[in-house]
Amino acid sequence: MTRSGAPGLRTAVRAPLEVRLGRAAIAAFALFLMGGTFAHYLQDGPSRAIPAVILATALVALYVSASFPGLRRSRLSWVAGAMALLVYGPLPFLGEWWSAPGILLAATALGLLARPYALPAFGLVLLVEMAKSLALGDDPATALSWILTVAVASIPLAALTHFVETARVLYATRAELVAVEVAAQRARAMRELEGILGSRLDTIAARGHRVLDAADGEAESLRKELRDMLDVAREAQREMREFAHREQRLP
Numbered sequence: 001m002t003r004s005g006a007p008g009l010r011t012a013v014r015a016p017l018e019v020r021l022g023r024a025a026i027a028a029f030a031l032f033l034m035g036g037t038f039a040h041y042l043q044d045g046p047s048r049a050i051p052a053v054i055l056a057t058a059l060v061a062l063y064v065s066a067s068f069p070g071l072r073r074s075r076l077s078w079v080a081g082a083m084a085l086l087v088y089g090p091l092p093f094l095g096e097w098w099s100a101p102g103i104l105l106a107a108t109a110l111g112l113l114a115r116p117y118a119l120p121a122f123g124l125v126l127l128v129e130m131a132k133s134l135a136l137g138d139d140p141a142t143a144l145s146w147i148l149t150v151a152v153a154s155i156p157l158a159a160l161t162h163f164v165e166t167a168r169v170l171y172a173t174r175a176e177l178v179a180v181e182v183a184a185q186r187a188r189a190m191r192e193l194e195g196i197l198g199s200r201l202d203t204i205a206a207r208g209h210r211v212l213d214a215a216d217g218e219a220e221s222l223r224k225e226l227r228d229m230l231d232v233a234r235e236a237q238r239e240m241r242e243f244a245h246r247e248q249r250l251p
Contacts, residue, residue: 016171022164026067029157030060030104037100052094056101059086063104066112067161076112080121083108088132096136099146102129103153111158126151203232 034056041052066079087101102125109121126147133143 016167019164019168019171022160022167023064023068026157026160026164027060027064029160030063030107033103033153033157034060034100037097040097041094048094051090052098055086055090055094059083059101059104062086063108066108067164076114077117080105080108080113088128091132099129099132099136102132103150103157106150106154107157107161110154111161122154204229204236 037056038053041049041056043049044052062079062083066076083101083105087098087105091098106122106125106129109125110118113121129150130143130147133146134140138146
């Protein structure tokens with residue numbers, strides 16, 4: 001999307017390679033963090049394996065889609081709320097192995113929420129994760145170790161999400177600057193073209209008036225004025241061709 005308003009530049013542009021690779025890395029890293037959860041529940045009975053795999057896939061898809069552009073900041077809070085429900089809602093049914101999704105929730109808070117809310121939400125997730133660990137029967141040392149694991153695993157994912165978004169914004173800004181530069185070049189070309197045509201047409205018009213004034217005079221004088229008008233027209237044609245060739249060589 002071009003915000004500069006330059007005409008003729010609203011074309012669908014594919015995301016740069018770096019941004020596409022970053023998005024693929026986000027999806028791969030999220031799947032890696034959930035790999036242990038997938039592996040455990042796939043070995044479990046169908047009654048828990050099927051809902052666990054569906055919910056885990058939904059969590060990964062929700063995080064990856066939320067990290068892509070186009071989702072307004074006001075809706076990211078709803079995404080975080082939906083992920084919190086998916087992380088903590090199934091816990092009584094799926095048991096302690098449904099703990100890894102807390103990493104995705106922490107990454108959502110730190111990597112997707114607006115700056116004033118990111119750190120408080122991240123701290124809140126860590127507190128809830130510690131309370132969850134204690135409720136599942138872990139001792140305080142184990143619970144502290146778990147929230148450190150959540151923090152250490154979620155920070156790289158959040159940082160990767162920020163990196164991809166920053167790269168996307170930089171490329172979009174560069175595209176807008178290019179659009180503005182192209183519009184400025186077009187405006188300059190139009191001014192130069194107007195100057196060329198205006199000058200030559202004024203000369204032709206002045207000579208035309210002299211031809212009319214000398215219409216009743218000598219034929220030789222009349223022919224001279226007409227030849228001069230033809231020379232001016234040819235000069236204007238030559239300058240127009242040079243101008244067109246010069247514009248075609250512009251990047």
